[in-house]
Amino acid sequence: xxxxxxxxxxxxxxxxxxxxxxxxxxxxxxxxxxxxxxxxxxxxxxxxxxxxxxxxxxxxxxxxxxxxxxxxxxxxxxxxxxxxxxxxxxxxxxxxxxxxxxxxxxx
Numbered sequence: 769x770x771x772x773x774x775x776x777x778x779x780x781x782x783x784x785x786x787x788x789x790x791x792x793x794x795x796x797x798x799x800x801x802x803x804x805x806x807x808x809x810x811x812x813x814x815x816x817x818x819x820x821x822x823x824x825x826x827x828x829x830x831x832x833x834x835x836x837x838x839x840x841x842x843x844x845x846x847x848x849x850x851x852x853x854x855x856x857x858x859x860x861x862x863x864x865x866x867x868x869x870x871x872x873x874x875x
Contacts, residue, residue, distance in 0.1 A: 777802045846871045 777786035786802035849871050850857040
């Protein structure tokens with residue numbers, strides 16, 4: 769049996785049908801937003817005032833401004849807390865960001 773899956777983009781600004789995803793970056797953080805043609809044109813027009821005066825940077829990776837990685841003692845504490853609170857977490861490897869945030873919010 770054949771199956772077709774359709775993805776419909778919704779404009780993140782006004783909820784109308786989106787026609788494209790627009791990517792941009794600010795302060796080292798990359799963003800993507802789904803917009804209708806009208807809203808995408810409006811965004812490009814408004815950013816145009818700034819981009820027309822800016823230098824284009826090619827060949828650089830866009831990096832977030834994330835904090836430093838947690839120490840191994842933090843990781844052990846987070847894993848213990850996660851298990852005590854019913855979360856599944858591996859003995860080794862990266863701890864999911866959601867678990868880190870939940871741990872720091874609770875402690």
